[in-house]
Amino acid sequence: MSDELMQLRGEVRKVTEEILRMIAKRRELILKIADIKKRLNLNVVDRSTERFLLSESLKLSEELGLDKDLTKRLVSLLILDSVKIQEQEIGKTQEIGLREIFYTALELQRSGKKIIRLEVGEPDFTAPQEVIDEACRSLREGRAKYLSPYGLYELREAVAQKMNDLFKLDLKPENVLITCGGIMAIRIAIEVLSNLGDEILVPEPAWPLYKQIAEQLSRRYIGLRTEMVNDWTLKNEEIRKSVTATSRVLIINYPNNPTGRALDLSELKRLVEEARDLGLTIISDEVYSGYYYHGERAPSIAQVLDEGYVLVNSFSKMWGMTGYRIGYIIGSKEFIEKAATLLSLMITCVPEFIQRAALKAIEDDEYVKKNVIETKKRIDYMLEKLSKCDLVEVRKPDGTFYLFPKIKIPNFNSSEFALKLLKEHNVAVAPGSGFGNYPQHIRLSAVKPIREIDEGIEKLLQAINQLSS
Ligand SMILES: Cc1ncc(COP(=O)(O)O)c(C=O)c1O
Missing domain, CATH: 3.40.640.10 (Type I PLP-dependent aspartate aminotransferase-like (Major domain))
Known part of the structure; x- marks a missing residue:
């Protein structure tokens, strides 16, 4: 093999190692930033800082004659890395989501308990x-x-x-x-x-x-x-x-x-x-x-x-x-x-x-229409029952089979509430925090027979009233 090729490969390896050393240094700085954010109770993600970093990097990449897309991809991966490090460091609390409620409900059913499943996003009818x-x-x-x-x-x-x-x-x-x-x-x-x-x-x-x-x-x-x-x-x-x-x-x-x-x-x-x-x-x-x-x-x-x-x-x-x-x-x-x-x-x-x-x-569009009419009746029934409680604020949906009410109790935590409701009242609902930062909300599915909706919403309202008293 030519000496020149060997030498160039050696240099490439050194540059690659240098890049890795710089990434390690960058991570040390990110840890310090995480520490400050934790102390000052600041958000991990700051989009304006990210935008600035990206635009400065793109300017430099142009000066250096680098490919714009490559620069974007590299900087974006570095930002992704920073966010992960900071979230780990700040100890982002893992909220209980729909999946945990779903599996706990299944587990309870298996142990012989009757659970009213208002958390599932699945119609209760089969295919035609x-x-x-x-x-x-x-x-x-x-x-x-x-x-x-x-x-x-x-x-x-x-x-x-x-x-x-x-x-x-x-x-x-x-x-x-x-x-x-x-x-x-x-x-x-x-x-x-x-x-x-x-x-x-x-x-x-x-x-x-x-x-x-x-x-x-x-x-x-x-x-x-x-x-x-x-x-x-x-x-x-x-x-x-x-x-x-x-x-x-x-x-x-x-x-x-x-x-x-x-x-x-x-x-x-x-x-x-x-x-x-x-x-x-x-x-x-x-x-x-x-x-x-x-x-x-x-x-x-x-x-x-x-x-x-x-x-x-x-x-x-x-x-x-x-x-x-x-x-x-x-x-x-x-x-x-x-x-x-x-x-x-x-x-x-x-x-x-x-x-x-x-x-x-x-x-078979008629099948869809028939089931949508039935679903709408169930939605309306749920809405009417929920409207009787002052602690619940709910918007009438334009479609789907879900309601996403807000529970108007200060510091309401949908994850904790959903778990308690399931274990103590045998009703499963989806916590709002599983859908983004919406801890005041819960999601209810209306694809259940009216008598189950009736019993489920009664128990839900009971639990909400208990929590507020
Ligand atoms: C918004 C949304 N998109 C897509 C899906 C995926 O549905 P599937 O993979 O069963 O077609 C779901 C299922 O719950 C959904 O709620």
């Missing part, structure tokens, strides 16, 4: 009979072989056609990818649309898995604050003040889990325009689109944009098919090709007999 029959028939016919990662052409066609009929669009099967549920669709969308260290912005309160998925993919999750007093409206200023050079994606979820807030078409347009101006790509999670109380379907991102969006939907909630694990993504042909490659590396394909069952489901 013809869907179950189709799944069984397809399986018996041997439709359980490897398939195209894109999904069955007939199902992709049916999804595109359904959207075209609902919203007068011109989508093609090539714009559709069949996935294992909405959760896989979200994961794939984030992975295709962003790079390591990029920021994923999400209006809160939000489904907790956006954060977990983003962080598992080493993306930076940034929650955008909305408040009940403002009708859970995401303000443009909130987005603008949170955006940095590494912000890449905005995930929106309307009708929203947990607030039940939906956007009308003009609000959706305004939000989309703002996101586009800031260079963000939108992932629109529309898994609750059928649970909409001002029309047949909630407004869709596909009505607002011709391209440059990613839409996620699922058969789970609308057809009671949570355990079938089937959903889909709609996007540009180029996006779908990249997404299909990722899907093929994860699961090869979605099982054919499940896709055949979904093809049957999509034809």
Whole structure:
């Protein structure tokens, strides 16, 4: 081997070691900052400081002739590292979330206790009979072989056609990818649309898995604050003040889990325009689109944009098919090709007999309508019962099957309350702190028979009254 090559390699190793030494030094400084923040009770995350660091780094990188994207990615990873160190140091309290309540409720049920489960985000009805029959028939016919990662052409066609009929669009099967549920669709969308260290912005309160998925993919999750007093409206200023050079994606979820807030078409347009101006790509999670109380379907991102969006939907909630694990993504042909490659590396394909069952489901809109009417009755019943308690403030949802009431007791801690309610009153609810910084709120699911809702809400109100006295 040439001496020169050996020498250069040695120098590269030294420079790499120097970079690592500098990172260790940086971490020492971060620890000192954490100490001060702890003493002064300051927030770990300071977006204006981050923005300044990024812009200064980009200036320097230009002077040095470095690639802008590489600089953004490196600085973003360093910031991510700082946040983790500070959170560990300051001892961020691990709040009890939905998952802990869910498993504790299961455990108690297993031990023989009768638990009223108002925490689960799952319809209590099953798939329509013809869907179950189709799944069984397809399986018996041997439709359980490897398939195209894109999904069955007939199902992709049916999804595109359904959207075209609902919203007068011109989508093609090539714009559709069949996935294992909405959760896989979200994961794939984030992975295709962003790079390591990029920021994923999400209006809160939000489904907790956006954060977990983003962080598992080493993306930076940034929650955008909305408040009940403002009708859970995401303000443009909130987005603008949170955006940095590494912000890449905005995930929106309307009708929203947990607030039940939906956007009308003009609000959706305004939000989309703002996101586009800031260079963000939108992932629109529309898994609750059928649970909409001002029309047949909630407004869709596909009505607002011709391209440059990613839409996620699922058969789970609308057809009671949570355990079938089937959903889909709609996007540009180029996006779908990249997404299909990722899907093929994860699961090869979605099982054919499940896709055949979904093809049957999509034809049955009456089933969705019937269940949505029943769900609305349950929501109204819950609302009426809750309205009798002065300590509960609740907003009427535009869609979904959730309520996200605020409990007006000073220093109310939703995590502690949810655990106590479960253990002492046998009622499970989801703590608000699992959806962002909302410790005053709890999430209630109305997909239970009225008599269970009745008993559950009675016990809930009893516990709230006990706590306030
Ligand atoms: C907002 C939201 N998106 C996506 C999902 C994922 O649903 P699935 O993977 O069952 O389609 C859920 C499930 O609770 C949800 O609440």
